[in-house]
Amino acid sequence: SQTIHQWPATLVQPVGSPLSLECTVEGTSNPNLYWYRQAAGRGLQLLFYSVGIGQISSEVPQNLSASRPQDRQFILSSKKLLLSDSGFYLCAWSVGMNTEAFFGQGTRLTVV
Amino acid sequence: AQSVTQLDSQVPVFEEAPVELRCNYSSSVSVYLFWYVQYPNQGLQLLLKYLSGSTLVKGINGFEAEFNKSQTSFHLRKPSVHISDTAEYFCAVKLGGSNYKLTFGKGTLLTVNP
Numbered sequence: 001s002q003t004i005h006q007w008p009a010t011l012v013q014p015v016g017s018p019l020s021l022e023c024t025v026e027g028t029s030n031p032n033l034y035w036y037r038q039a040a041g042r043g044l045q046l047l048f049y050s051v052g053i054g055q056i057s058s059e060v061p062q063n064l065s066a067s068r069p070q071d072r073q074f075i076l077s078s079k080k081l082l083l084s085d086s087g088f089y090l091c092a093w094s095v096g097m098n099t100e101a102f103f104g105q106g107t108r109l110t111v112v
Numbered sequence: 113a114q115s116v117t118q119l120d121s122q123v124p125v126f127e128e129a130p131v132e133l134r135c136n137y138s139s140s141v142s143v144y145l146f147w148y149v150q151y152p153n154q155g156l157q158l159l160l161k162y163l164s165g166s167t168l169v170k171g172i173n174g175f176e177a178e179f180n181k182s183q184t185s186f187h188l189r190k191p192s193v194h195i196s197d198t199a200e201y202f203c204a205v206k207l208g209g210s211n212y213k214l215t216f217g218k219g220t221l222l223t224v225n226p
Contacts, residue, residue, distance in 0.1 A: 006155075032212050043118075043202065043218035044156075051212055059213075090155055094214075098144050098163060098206065101214050103155035 002027035006091045006104030013111055019064075019078040021107050023091030026072065031093040033074040034101060035066055038088040050074060086111045114139045114205050118217035126225050127195055133188040133220045135203030142208035145186040147177055150200045150219075159201070162186065173197065198224045 006023045013019060025031050032051050036044040046059045048066035056066050063082050067075045074091060088108050092101040119134040137143060144163050148156040160171025167179040177188045186203060203217040 034214070036216075044216040046213060046215070049212055088153075092156075092214075094212070097212060098208065100146055100158050100161050102158070103148075105155045106153070108153065 002093075002102065004091065004093055004102060004104045006107060008107060009105065010108045011110070013081050013109065015083055015111055016080050019076070019081050019085070019109070021076040021089055021091075021109075023074045023076075023104055024072055025093045028072070028093070028095060030071060031095055032101075033068060034092040034094075035074065035076050036090045036092065038090060038106075044090065048076070081111045083111050085109065114143065114207050114213075114215050116203050116205050116215055116217035118201075118203055118220050120220050121218065122221045122223070124223045124225060125193055128192045130191050131189065131193050131197075131222065133201050133203075133222065135186045135188065135217060137184050137186065137203075137205045139184070139205065139207060144206045144208065145177075145179060146204040146206070146214070147171065147175070147186070147188050148202045148204060148216075149173075150202065152199075156202060159188070193222070193224045195224050195226060197222060 003026045034049045035047045038044050050056050050068045064078050090106045091104040094101040115138045117136045125131050146161045147159040150156045160169050162169050162179045170176045175190050200219045200221050202219045204214050206214050
């Protein structure tokens, strides 16, 4: 069966420090991968999605970037964190176009 | 571009009462619709989905939803709620065709009181 791993679960980082969040999927090939950010009362905002290795689509301009170095690995990064980067980050995967997405357990990022 | 509106940010109900969480979407093309549930500090879990076929779809935990194309709605219902249904519920839409993006509403916090 398919599983998704996302880590760490919580992270406290100072302003100006770098960020690397990792997400891996097991049990499927060539998944579509997504990074969402969730802020209180604002629902889920799609940050990036990827339909294949090296293919990244960015949804909103921001202080973050994403990479997909392997088929089932998706990384969210920042060179210098801002206070506004605080939030709950969720990785998700799907297969094909007209299907649901499956979510990881999320990372709670607090920038101080 | 597609968008999703969840009309109620919070819905308080008593245990064993029926509940309806409302969701409307905007799109001029065919859509695929989903409801997810999120418990505190966890990821999202799929409750149910509408891809095609019958407009009444049944999901896990006794939830169901009805796709209404003319009203562009996909409301979630449960005839009798439990304390354990307390959570945040998200409606989501994906456009038909070559589209990978899943767009979410802002969520509805369902609180079930004893």
